Amino acid sequence: MxxxxxxxxxxxxxxxxxxxxxxxxxxxxxxxxxxxxxxxxxxxxxxxxxxxxxxxxxxxxxxxxxxxxxxxxxxxxxxxxxxxxxxxxxxxxxxxxxxxxxxxxxxxxxxxxxxxxxxxxxxxxxxxxxxxxxxxxxxxxxxxxxxxxxxxxxxxxxxxxxxxxxxxxxxxxxxxxxxxxxFAVKLKDRHKITGKILLTDAEVVVSGGRGMKSADNWGPLEEFAEVLGAATACSRPVSDEGWRPHEEHTGQTGKIIAPNVYFALGISGAVQHVAGVSGSKIIVAVNTDKEAPIFEVADYGIVGDVMKVLPQLIEAAKELKEG
Amino acid sequence: MKILVLISNVPDTTTKVKFGDGNKELDVSGVQWIINPWDELALTRALELKESSGGKIEKVSVITAGSKVVEPTLRKALAIGADDAIRVDVEARDAYEVSAALAEAVKDENFDLILAGIESSDYNNSAVGGMLSEFLSMPSISSVTSVEQEDEGFSVKREIEGGTEVLAINQPFVAIVQKGIAINPRIPSMRGIMMARKKPLVVKEVSAVGALTEFDHFELPAPKGKVTLVDADNAKELIRLLHEDAKVI
Missing domain, CATH: 3.40.50.620 (HUPs)
Structure with a gap:
């Protein structure tokens, strides 16, 4: 046996x-x-x-x-x-x-x-x-x-x-x-993702939702992810709007992930979204609405505007990584 | 050419899950049933393929296994646009039994393309599409994000570990599909709902094969502790907590 x-x-x-x-x-x-x-x-x-x-x-x-x-x-x-x-x-x-x-x-x-x-x-x-x-x-x-x-x-x-x-x-x-x-399939093209941490492999994931407000606001989120060595993700409305690629959509019908820590930035936390991230060891939420359902599943949270909070998080993460 | 779409009848995503009979089974009282979200995307793509095929794809059928209670979900698939529906009359208890029943019901139907959602939102096994392929000895491609019809055969894009591949394949084959295959699922129109009543819904009997697994019991996860809030003006404290207390960064 x-x-x-x-x-x-x-x-x-x-x-x-x-x-x-x-x-x-x-x-x-x-x-x-x-x-x-x-x-x-x-x-x-x-x-x-x-x-x-x-x-x-x-x-x-x-x-x-x-x-x-x-x-x-x-x-x-x-x-x-x-x-x-x-x-x-x-x-x-x-x-x-x-x-x-x-x-x-x-x-x-x-x-x-x-x-x-x-x-x-x-x-x-x-x-x-x-x-x-x-x-x-x-x-x-x-x-x-x-x-x-x-x-x-x-x-x-x-x-x-x-x-x-x-x-x-x-x-x-x-x-x-x-x-x-x-044997039935013939390879026409293969595209490897290089130089990027894969969402499904990542131990730290930084994810943005509608609270990011527009496709142009992703710079600080990407910087925060880079400092932490994290992969980036997003909620369904964000990928549906075309702000981010569909490969980043996390939640039911998207990617199901289980990192050590998941940052939900400007994500309200609909059940469909939580379904994809509930296996995370620690969930961190930043949202302006203190009643947002994401705070029911989060371990740590900040009630506030993600665009104001992110620069502080980046600075603190840099100090941590450099210190 | 004919396409078959596998449909799973699942509780609405927002259902508050409760268990009955000593936590041995789902308490279905008050549950709203829907087409499994991944299957809805598969059906949407099947209809798009048919419409753009210039008549090459004549028919989109849907199939599910279950008792009469699953028929409203099949009718919904017909209302969305499927041409006919098959209900395999078996109360299957696991994915193996479901797949065996579906395989027996369709083995002589010669579908050219079978589309299955990669996962169902109830038991989260990601099993039936693959199992059915093996029962039918058909090629399968999984984690599919795009299916395009070519002059001959199909072009299929799939996710692999660390990347994507575009494959050429001739029918018949099974595509196990995920997000990307379609973005927004189609919803039934009033006219669709009216027409669905007249579309054929065939009931098929199959021999019982028996399940290979069973749920012993279920439980609800322990309630999550209260969230630790950090002041928005002191966001740096959050990084300290994650590093020193939670030890995750």
């Missing part, structure tokens, strides 16, 4: 969320008294593969097939399901990002395994497995029990953290036969 963790690489490197998934999978394997095996698909250097051992993977299975340079869900599913069969899998773990969401449900069908999306804890019970997860956009918590022998889950981001538990890991390369019929 084993726990299999899909460790996604981006251009041959693993990112924080892959280490979090492996850390989680290793703890889960410990709880089940079984082995944690990481699975890497694509061209990744041996040294980088071995880095997964630091987070508790005892074995790293590496599959490099040039046809898998592009995420083709059906083919990836076939690979993961075949490997799962070879290692007698009990649970398959994915990070809950674009890739995890694309693959995990398909793999669950291929393995006839119960699926848990956005698990936020190690199992509370082992026989049968029971996990905790957010439901109704964070308005409630559900305890979901597996009725199947195997399980597939995606791990909610930043819900477990990165934990080191070094293992003497070994890399095993494997080949899986893939029929051409599994």
């Amino acid at each position: 084993s726990v299999l963790i899909y460790a996604e690489n981006v251009d041959g490197k693993f990112k924080k969320y892959a280490f979090e998934a492996v850390s989680y999978g290793a703890s889960l394997a410990g709880k089940l008294g079984t082995d944690a095996i990481a699975l890497s698909i694509g061209e990744v250097a041996e040294e980088e593969l071995l880095s997964l051992g630091k987070y508790g993977a005892g074995k790293i299975i590496s599959i490099a097939d040039s046809r898998l340079d592009i995420l083709e869900n059906a083919a990836y599913t076939k690979v993961i399901a075949e490997v799962a069969g070879k290692v007698d899998v009990k649970v398959v773990v994915f990070a809950s990002n674009n890739t995890g969401k694309a693959l995990a449900p398909r793999v669950s069908v291929a393995l006839h395994a119960g699926f848990v999306g956005n698990a936020m804890s190690l199992p509370l019970e082992v026989e049968p497995l029971m996990f905790k997860k957010m439901v109704f956009n964070g308005k409630a918590i559900g305890y979901i029990k597996l009725k199947s022998e195997k399980a597939v889950l995606t791990l909610a981001r930043n819900s477990f953290g990165i934990h080191e538990s070094p293992k003497d890991a070994a890399v095993e390369t494997m080949e899986i036969a893939l029929d051409d019929s599994l």
